[in-house]
Amino acid sequence: MSLSPHSRRTALAVLSAAGLMTVLDGSIVTVAMPAIQQDLGFSPAGLSWLVNAYLIPFGGLLLLAGRVGDLLGRRTLFLAGTAVFTLASLLAGFAGHPGTLVAARFLQGVGSAMAAAVVLGILVTIFTGPAERATAIAVFSFTGAVGASLGQVLGGVLTDVLSWPWIFFINVPIGVATIVLARRVLPADRGAGLAAGADVLGAALVTSGLMLGIYTVVQVEHHGWLAAHTLGLGAVALALLAGFIARQATARTPLMPLRILRSRTVAGANLAQILTLAGMFAFQVIVALHMQKVLGYTALQTGLAMLPAAVGVGVVSLAVSAPLSRRLGARVVLLAGLTLLITAMVLLSRIPVDARYVTDLLPAMLLISGGGLVLPALATLGMSGAGPDDAGLASGLFNTTQQVGMAIGVAVLSTLAASRTGHLLTGGAGEAAALTAGHRLAFGIATGLLTTSFLIGVTVLRRAAPRPDRTAPQVPA
Numbered sequence: 001m002s003l004s005p006h007s008r009r010t011a012l013a014v015l016s017a018a019g020l021m022t023v024l025d026g027s028i029v030t031v032a033m034p035a036i037q038q039d040l041g042f043s044p045a046g047l048s049w050l051v052n053a054y055l056i057p058f059g060g061l062l063l064l065a066g067r068v069g070d071l072l073g074r075r076t077l078f079l080a081g082t083a084v085f086t087l088a089s090l091l092a093g094f095a096g097h098p099g100t101l102v103a104a105r106f107l108q109g110v111g112s113a114m115a116a117a118v119v120l121g122i123l124v125t126i127f128t129g130p131a132e133r134a135t136a137i138a139v140f141s142f143t144g145a146v147g148a149s150l151g152q153v154l155g156g157v158l159t160d161v162l163s164w165p166w167i168f169f170i171n172v173p174i175g176v177a178t179i180v181l182a183r184r185v186l187p188a189d190r191g192a193g194l195a196a197g198a199d200v201l202g203a204a205l206v207t208s209g210l211m212l213g214i215y216t217v218v219q220v221e222h223h224g225w226l227a228a229h230t231l232g233l234g235a236v237a238l239a240l241l242a243g244f245i246a247r248q249a250t251a252r253t254p255l256m257p258l259r260i261l262r263s264r265t266v267a268g269a270n271l272a273q274i275l276t277l278a279g280m281f282a283f284q285v286i287v288a289l290h291m292q293k294v295l296g297y298t299a300l301q302t303g304l305a306m307l308p309a310a311v312g313v314g315v316v317s318l319a320v321s322a323p324l325s326r327r328l329g330a331r332v333v334l335l336a337g338l339t340l341l342i343t344a345m346v347l348l349s350r351i352p353v354d355a356r357y358v359t360d361l362l363p364a365m366l367l368i369s370g371g372g373l374v375l376p377a378l379a380t381l382g383m384s385g386a387g388p389d390d391a392g393l394a395s396g397l398f399n400t401t402q403q404v405g406m407a408i409g410v411a412v413l414s415t416l417a418a419s420r421t422g423h424l425l426t427g428g429a430g431e432a433a434a435l436t437a438g439h440r441l442a443f444g445i446a447t448g449l450l451t452t453s454f455l456i457g458v459t460v461l462r463r464a465a466p467r468p469d470r471t472a473p474q475v476p477a
Contacts, residue, residue: 008126011185012136015119016143018082018178021171022058022112023143029054029105032164039164042098052215053102057109058116059403060211064203065117066397067256074118074125075186079179081114086175093168104168116399122186124383131326137383138322138376202247202254209240210400217408220415256397268460269381270398272453274405276338276374279345279449281409283309283368286417286442287348287361294435295355305357309368316372324373325380331461334377338454340370342447349443353436381461409446417442 029036029050036042036050069077088107095101119140127136158166216233223229248254261267291297291305324333344367351360382398421438425431 007185010181011126011187012123012139014178014181014185015078015122016140017174018078018115018182019119019140020143021085021174021178022116028158028167032158032167035164036101040096040098040101049102050105052219053105054109054112055403056211056214057106058113059214059400060207061110061113062117062400062403063210063256063397064207065114066121066399067203069118069121073189074122075182075188078115078118078122078186079182081111081116081118082175082178082182083111085111085115086172086179087111089168089171089175093165093172095165120379120383120398125189126187131322134325134330134376134380135322137379138317138325140379202244202251202256205240205244205247206256209237209244210404212240213237214403225415264460265381266397268456269378270401271460272334272456273378273382273398273401274408275449275453275456276341276378277402277405278409278412279446279453280341280371281406281413281446283344283348283364283446285409286413286439287364290351290355290435290439291361294353294432294439305361306365308362309365312366312369313372313375316369317376318372321373321376325377330377330380331457333373334381334461335454335457337370337373337377338450338457340367341374342450342454344368344370345443345447345450349440349447351436351440351443353432413442413445416445 042050065077065081085108088104088111092101092104092108095104120137123136123140124133127133158164158170212233216230216237220230244256245258248256248258288302288306291302297305321333324336344364347364347367355361379398417438419438420441421434424434424437429437
């Protein structure tokens with residue numbers, strides 16, 4: 001089905017709105033947690049499940065959902081996932097009991113996985129030329145970057161001005177509008193049918209392995225790396241994933257044909273994404289913690305203070321990334337963006353206890369705009385080897401490594417920063433100095449993760465990167 005330029009622009013807007021909802025919902029709830037705890041009586045340990053109940057099904061189901069989209073039709077799965085997410089948001093807003101809200105958050109994660117897993121697959125089938133595809137991915141990355149930083153600000157405003165249920169109710173009109181427009185503009189695709197890839201055993205192995213693995217990682221902060229809980233469940237998760245790989249090598253209709261990993265570009269981009277997002281967690285969360293716990297910012301002040309980074313990432317991804325990718329190639333753009341991110345982390349690793357916003361934080365905020373180059377370039381490289389039959393699978397794989405990277409960042413950087421802080425407090429250091437030292441350690445580790453990602457871009461992607469396109473016309477987005 002060939003779409004007119006107007007329909008393609010509308011389709012891009014619909015897919016971007018859906019992506020914005022998904023990203024917003026991962027961060028908007030964090031600011032409202034104290035109000036939710038007070039109203040519903042959550043225990044301190046139970047409160048963490050407002051985030052975990054969303055992340056575990058979201059990260060665990062992406063790969064399966066991507067393949068199901070290839071089999072049953074990506075448009076069908078996108079509509080179904082958006083409907084599930086919208087209904088779950090309504091249930092979350094009306095929840096009057098902790099268990100009800102946690103169940104609604106789990107259902108939100110399921111719906112998000114269904115919709116998000118196929119978004120990039122739909123994009124690359126609508127925008128087929130290298131130039132227009134780069135522009136579309138840049139626009140989609142822009143909405144994600146804005147949503148990641150807007151979530152905390154919007155969550156604070158809605159909670160203070162209205163009440164916490166509105167952080168969920170706001171999804172309902174957006175979800176309904178997305179479904180209505182998507183039915184009109186997204187091209188219908190029949191899919192290959194379940195007979196082409198109904199690997200039930202493989203689906204069970206990968207879904208259970210990913211969900212158990214993500215659960216294990218997000219619980220590291222409570223149990224520790226060497227606890228029996230962590231080591232035991234981690235070993236089981238690895239065994240399940242190893243069984244999945246073995247199954248895919250022998251299954252007649254594999255859920256994830258291993259040929260997709262034979263592309264150095266696809267494999268390298270996904271590995272680089274895990275390391276990059278793990279490192280960027282240091283900025284997204286550790287900086288926010290430093291502002292509130294050390295510098296005394298409120299949640300709303302913290303969100304506003306981080307807006308320059310959000311604006312910078314958005315502007316660069318929307319206005320700079322696509323033209324540079326067409327002229328220089330996605331690999332060069334990736335390396336340039338990683339250089340900016342590494343520099344930002346080096347600056348933050350030297351942050352003083354009495355940091356001033358303009359001189360100590362704002363320069364790093366501006367350098368974080370390099371994420372506007374990195375994220376679209378990774379998406380372009382990660383989807384570069386996907387054919388029409390595997391676009392949903394490649395999209396699901398790319399989104400899965402995205403969630404794995406963030407989960408690793410949460411576990412590694414938070415745990416090590418907290419351990420460093422606790423050690424110094426035990427030794428008699430002041431709270432602000434101990435927290436700052438822990439945060440500096442996290443920024444230093446993030447520097448190493450991003451540097452490793454840079455080296456992957458230099459070596460693994462060296463011969464596999466696609467040649468830049470200088471002639472294809474650009475479709476306005």
